[in-house]
Each structure stands twice: as C-alpha cells, then as structure tokens.
Amino acid sequence: MLELSGTGDDGTTGLLGGGRAPKDDPRIEAFGTVDEASSALGLARALSPHARVTTICEELQRGLYAVGAELGTNPEVDKTFVTTGPAQIQRLEQMISELESEAVMPGGFILP
Numbered sequence: 001m002l003e004l005s006g007t008g009d010d011g012t013t014g015l016l017g018g019g020r021a022p023k024d025d026p027r028i029e030a031f032g033t034v035d036e037a038s039s040a041l042g043l044a045r046a047l048s049p050h051a052r053v054t055t056i057c058e059e060l061q062r063g064l065y066a067v068g069a070e071l072g073t074n075p076e077v078d079k080t081f082v083t084t085g086p087a088q089i090q091r092l093e094q095m096i097s098e099l100e101s102e103a104v105m106p107g108g109f110i111l112p
Helices: 026-047 051-071 086-102
Strands: 012-014 020-022
Touching: 020 026, 026 051, 051 086
Parallel strands: none
Antiparallel strands: 012 020
C-alpha cells in the first residue's frame, strides 16, 4: 500500500535533524548522485566473484552512505554530525594508488 506523507508538495524535502531544503538545492542533487553511485557499487559487489572487489565496493558504499547522510543533514540544526574529513580522503587516495599500481591499461579505446 502506497503511503504519502504530503510534506513534499511545497517544493521542499525534509532534512535529517529537521528543517527542509528546496528540491532544486545542489545538495539534494548531490545526495541523489551519491545514492546512484552506491547502487552501482552494490550491483558490482553482488555480481563480482572476486572477494577483493566485493570488499572494496562495500568500503566505498559505507563511505558514500556517510557522505549521503552528511548531505541530508541540516547543518543549522545538527552541528554534532561527523563530517567527511582528511582521513577518509587519504584512505580513498591510498586505495586509488594501490589499484593504479596493479591495473594494466588497455592499448586502445574500449567500449563502456
């Protein structure tokens, strides 16, 4: 059964911790993009037969979950919310460096 809250009809969406933001707010768009990226990682994780790939995808999904929560939280209401910081960025850079050192780039164009 479909349940509607009826609170989004004014062109705004609710934020974690209270408050509302316009649906055309850049962070709402970013929130959706982060959610789409997490979904793609979830599909890759579900389909991959490689344990390392599933581990990396899960770690990235957890990071994106935190970023999404940060984007969806009203900073004026909840100032105690932990934000993404240098430690998370360093971990991503480390992961990129490790994967780049192992990757063999194709010699020509490839189809996506």
